[in-house]
Amino acid sequence: MSTTAVHEAPAEGALTREELLKIHDLMLRSRLLEERLIRMQKQGDGYFWIGGPGEEAFNVPLGLLVHKGEGLDFDYLHLHYRSSATMLAMGADPVDSMRQMKNTASDPYSGGRNFVNHFSIKKWNVVPVSSPIEVQFSMAPGTALAQKRHGGRGITIVQGGDAGTAEADFATCLIWCSRPQQELPLLMIVTNNQWGISTPANTQHGERNIADRGKAFGIKTAVIDGNDPEKAYAGIKEAMDYVRNERKPFVLEANVSRLYGHSSSSGANFITEETDCLVRFEQKIEQAGLITRDKIDALKKRLTEEFLEASKKVREEPQPDGSVAFKDIFAEAPQNKANPRTNGGH
């Protein structure tokens, strides 16, 4: 079948059939995971939900394009609380998200201390996601500076929402990544869903595009459709390649949707008015003959059951005991090198 044929020999730069199906699989997993997490919260298996349903078409390609690993040769990720699809695309275990939702002792990201989708994965350079908006943009120049000095192809990726760009940190990042002769390999990403909780972007932001703020600093910028995974993949790849090769910053803005509202505090109900990137993409690959509706439905069914079962198991996992509150406050100090003759001065 011709469309298939096209996809067996994809056009220059286009994604292969396998890649497109992989992306769909990850988008679907991410969506179903978030929907499971929302259920868990509504059933009382967790106190609060916030996450990324509606951003899969952008976040999955991002995760696939990350150069994953630990240390300066790999990409550093300063993400926010809507990045679950990026994490799954990188290979994170969905069960761990359920553990953080249920704040079990087994939650690998925060040990039951933090809200769901507040990732922290040292072996992949994923620095702790923090609740305060935008502070990641003040830290990102640090990892990028270390990488600039180190050389190689590792870059720093920092991501946040649209409303958050009004915080100081976004401007700090623009300034620190564009210092003359000190430009940093830093990819600044704004996932623009046109909302800050209940506040529409167009009531607070005079910028035509938020990315335009990079221009005064001579930073390259682009605005892409984050609801189309192929466009997103291409846009992210182009920006990343530039940052990797030129060792210079780039501001990438992507339009995305917020499909379940802001968080469980606003009800976490499906918003029919917003574009659903998953539905859109499934229609496309179905029409292109890459997959049948039956296959999609079967996959959906299997994953839904898989996640439900996992959530039941997680529910039984032990909670951290009180002593955990006092663990990890300080890292072990190195053994004291002090010279007894003078240490303490007496």
Add this chain to the structure above:
Amino acid sequence: MSTTAVHEAPAEGALTREELLKIHDLMLRSRLLEERLIRMQKQGDGYFWIGGPGEEAFNVPLGLLVHKGEGLDFDYLHLHYRSSATMLAMGADPVDSMRQMKNTASDPYSGGRNFVNHFSIKKWNVVPVSSPIEVQFSMAPGTALAQKRHGGRGITIVQGGDAGTAEADFATCLIWCSRPQQELPLLMIVTNNQWGISTPANTQHGERNIADRGKAFGIKTAVIDGNDPEKAYAGIKEAMDYVRNERKPFVLEANVSRLYGHSSSSGANFITEETDCLVRFEQKIEQAGLITRDKIDALKKRLTEEFLEASKKVREEPQPDGSVAFKDIFAEAPQNKANPRTNGGH
């Protein structure tokens, strides 16, 4: 004499002979006052000096163009520690600056509490100059918002240096003054002397012009030569007229000099490498036949003596006593309107 004739019937928009001489007189006064303050500090009649020698060509026209008075119908000024020429142009008494330098009880701006050139003049809407860099840019939207609502022609003027634009507050001001349908009558001024203490601007700032940062927000911008009082006057007037009439923001950047270094901490010695706007302007008006060198010298001599005498008097004025440290912490509370039946709840 032709040039004079030209100045008797000035070209459209050009300044009259009288205006030019007035500007020169104020520039000279401002310069001599700062030089007197520097002397005072070096002689031990004051602990610290920071001020604006080198910015007279910009700051004097600014002061002359301010719509001066108290309340929403007049301009609000959020200035910084280099604004003495603006204050003198508005009619401030040079002796009061000496009082603040010597931290006398008679210092009207801070009662002997704050450093010299930290003005605060409520009757002219001059809000307190603060040592922390750039915070005035976070407060300016407040006075501008009140004026927007009030209507009329009063505007808010906020001014700071170039290095300080790296602080959060500059970005805050850009965002808050350009909200859709909420644009504020706010003139943002950056006096760019290419220095932040010892740090050259071109080692830290990737912007071609700092003013360009306004463009992403659809804010009008301009960059002018702040060392030429005629160009400065025209540039400020154009920006001000726009803000006054359109009730919209404007970012104005002016290149200026820092003629005595950063402050007394860096020696406060004359820097020969920088353009001296006063020398340049005096040559010009002398050649244009507006004034003779003798007249300039005589004026300089008279003012120098006048300021010296004043500084001697100020030296004799009493210092605040300790009780002043505990005055003015809180404003008088209005008399208690509480209903005794329930106040305090018992």
Add this chain to the structure above:
Amino acid sequence: MSTMVQAIRMALHVGESRMGVTDIFGEDVGAPLGGVFTATQGLKTAWNSPLDERGIVGTAMGLALAGQRPVCEIQFCDYAFNTIDLLKLAGAMNWSSNGQYHLPMVLMTPVGSGIHGSLYHSHSFDATATHIPGWKIVMPCTPLDAYGLMLSAIADPNPVMFLAPKALLRQKSAPGEEIPGEPEERVLTKKIDAPLGDRSKWTPEWPDTPDLLIPIGEAKTVRRGRDVTCVAYGRMVAICKKAADELAQEGIEVEVIDLRSLYPYDWKALKESISRTNRVMFVNEDTEITNFGEHLVRRTVEELFYELHAPPKLLAGANTPGIGLADNLELVSVPQKSGISQGLRDLAKHQA
């Protein structure tokens, strides 16, 4: 029986309709949401701001400098820590301007734990706030006090911080503690709570409530007792009261004082009580090192050392980087009734 959040809303309505409040603003403060806790629904001067706490505080300062009367909100006090420099500047405005510029602004922000808020929806702000000179600081624990203290905050010519214990915002007033003029519960809700769904055509019907200003600086004794004085504020007051009521069954009579105003605070009331009971415990949620309760302990030993029949006690939050999400983590991080009871019992039983 209004809730605290309704009481704050009614006070803000009085503020904007009779006391000259010009602006009530912050993130999600305006329509349609009217605040993440609904404290600002239906108010005619309420508006939404950019997501920028520094801009919120700075703009409030500018408005106050221009003679307006702003009430600004920081959505959670957890997000006010990037504005401390501006808060210090606001507190210094009158002083540094030689008394020229008053700054009549109110900053309101929800504080404290008790809603499973994890690291960044559980912070206390009392230690930080009381260390900033030039501010008055109030922290009510009942709807009526919230109403009266908000009115006093608005009337004050100085910057006033209004710390709202977030876990109490939806609690109803006790019988007899209604705000004069407030209608019966269901009616009030119908009149002033925004409806679900489309709110574009909704306008509230404000009940006629009086100018009942509760003076800043006056504590309230919520329970009389001869044996031990327990000084608390915010969410801790009710817990201390409950512990005290239970201890009465053991024959221990605890006097519970709600400080209500953290600065200036009612030393006269504390002194009178401590001099009578000779034993005192201070309770608050903030982390225990450099804690406002330690100031009260210091003042106590400075002035009342020889009145004390037992060492004064402080029960405060654990010195951890945050309050963990899991119940067990929050329970060991914030004072609980059991610990409060034990502390009070030990004090009462303590033999000098």
Add this chain to the structure above:
Amino acid sequence: MSTMVQAIRMALHVGESRMGVTDIFGEDVGAPLGGVFTATQGLKTAWNSPLDERGIVGTAMGLALAGQRPVCEIQFCDYAFNTIDLLKLAGAMNWSSNGQYHLPMVLMTPVGSGIHGSLYHSHSFDATATHIPGWKIVMPCTPLDAYGLMLSAIADPNPVMFLAPKALLRQKSAPGEEIPGEPEERVLTKKIDAPLGDRSKWTPEWPDTPDLLIPIGEAKTVRRGRDVTCVAYGRMVAICKKAADELAQEGIEVEVIDLRSLYPYDWKALKESISRTNRVMFVNEDTEITNFGEHLVRRTVEELFYELHAPPKLLAGANTPGIGLADNLELVSVPQKSGISQGLRDLAKHQA
């Protein structure tokens, strides 16, 4: 006889040459100035930053997350109050990441009054710093301690704040307290102080100084005494010592302890001394409400109440919005020798 600022510079040199320090940065920290107090002259990893304290702290955090060892400077602690949210985040990094991410960063900043600094060059930071969990905090008052504590701060895998009493930065070490290996004064200056004028060709000659780490958490007794314990840090130590020496002529023997580390602090040393003298005064410059000295008072009455023969005292800064420029204003706002002597005398003479 190095000055404190030279000692810090030598420690930073050891840090970058032997201990893995990768970045020493902040406003005017790099060439040509090398810091407004010259603390960073001639260091090979020193660089100038934009005028943005949030960027400085954030970038230091990022560098530490990436395995670097940054030492960042806030030019004056007076300008660190817009970064408290980031400092709190840094202190929470190890805890919130379940122990995955250590944050080996040093933040150094000049603190305190004594140089006629007026409102914004006189701030103390000890109250604010000690209220932020997850940080270690040191505050030396001699060049040798500055050297040894900076080395310990650099070696520590956690965020450490190095508070430098600005009025002491140019003071020389006392005889016998030199840093081992430091040459004679004039020679040292020639070797490591940047010349006036053009510095582009200048490179320092670093003396060979040892890895003398002074452990974080150890106080130092600077004067033995049986009658009263006086606990201070930073600029107040020498003033307390002087007051104590004078009081000796009245027959009052004061024990003066330099805390040196504010967190963790050496409770063992304080406890031992207070249990012996039964009288204690804490002295610091920060404003007196919600002050770190109040924590020490609280700990004292909590654990040593019955050892005390007099109420424990705190002498701290006045609760004013700033320290005024005029001498009279500073004198009444910050503890002075006369007040310290009087306080100690009263304590010693106090009859229980």
